Amino acid sequence: MHRILGKNKKGKTVYINIPSWDDLSIGGGIGGTETGFSGSIEPTPSIVTDSLFVELDASNYTSGVWTDESGNSNNATINGATWSATDGGIFDLDGINDNISIAHTANLSLNTTTQRTIQVWVNFDTLPALNMQGQPVFGKLSSASGFDGYWGGLYSNTAKTRCVTNGTGTQKVSDSTLDVSINTWYLYTFISQITSTANTTKVYINTTEYISTAHGTDTYSESNPLYLGYIGAGVGSPYLDGKIGACYFYTKGLSLAEITTNYDATKSKYGL
Secondary structure, eight states: OEEEEEEOTTSOEEEEEESSGGGOOTTTTTTSTTTTOEEEEEEOOOOOOTTEEEEEEGGGOOSSSBOOTTSSOOOEEEEBOEEEOGGGSEEEEESSSOEEEEOOOGGGSOOSSSOEEEEEEEEESSOOOTTOEEEEEEEEEOGGGTTOEEEEEEETTTTEEEEEEEOSSOEEEEEEEEEOOTTOEEEEEEEEOSSOSTTOEEEEETTEEEEEEOOOSOOOOOOOOEEESBOOTTTTOOBOEEEEEEEEEESSOOOHHHHHHHHHHHGGGGTO
């Protein structure tokens, strides 16, 4: 995919994406006088593909399931969320019963040997109530798996980020000292592994580290779906009242440089 950057007849900056240079027509086509488009050609920035296991981009959604573009067939089921063309394509979740789900596979679960990373472009419409957890961005946790699992979202009306990892013997709850705002797009990145090694569980908001901790020595076993906008069944989960634009899942821990690459490659869609 390549991006053509330029201005239309009204002087507005516009982008046109084309699959390959062979599809580009000059003169009466994309770059000709009939369209009134003039500008330069530049490659479209791309996200990190090493160990990419799920790639969901609402910009490319049509209907039915949300197709995984990583090639691993981890398609998502839309449960009540409404697609909108806003910001190039997003899903709006009502905070009542909407969520998006991806069927369980082992690579979506945490483990004791390697880190996992989930990134979600999210926009919060409201904040949780005072001293209450809420506004879940993602979750893979349920009573059916002995409460083993993980989730990330917000805590309290002070807008602190929260991440939770549940193993067989330990529930690790971590809150940030930094906060977020409503009606603002963020790339929420969660990295974790079930281990006592320091700084192996992290949360980044955009490119800033908000949480750095470790789960602790433990065992872990679950077969829950991975949800966006919901924690999971049987745990009294709230629902996200907000918007989701994309989700990327990696079977490794992303470095700050890789997080920055993904942020820079996708932020323009969200006005950043």
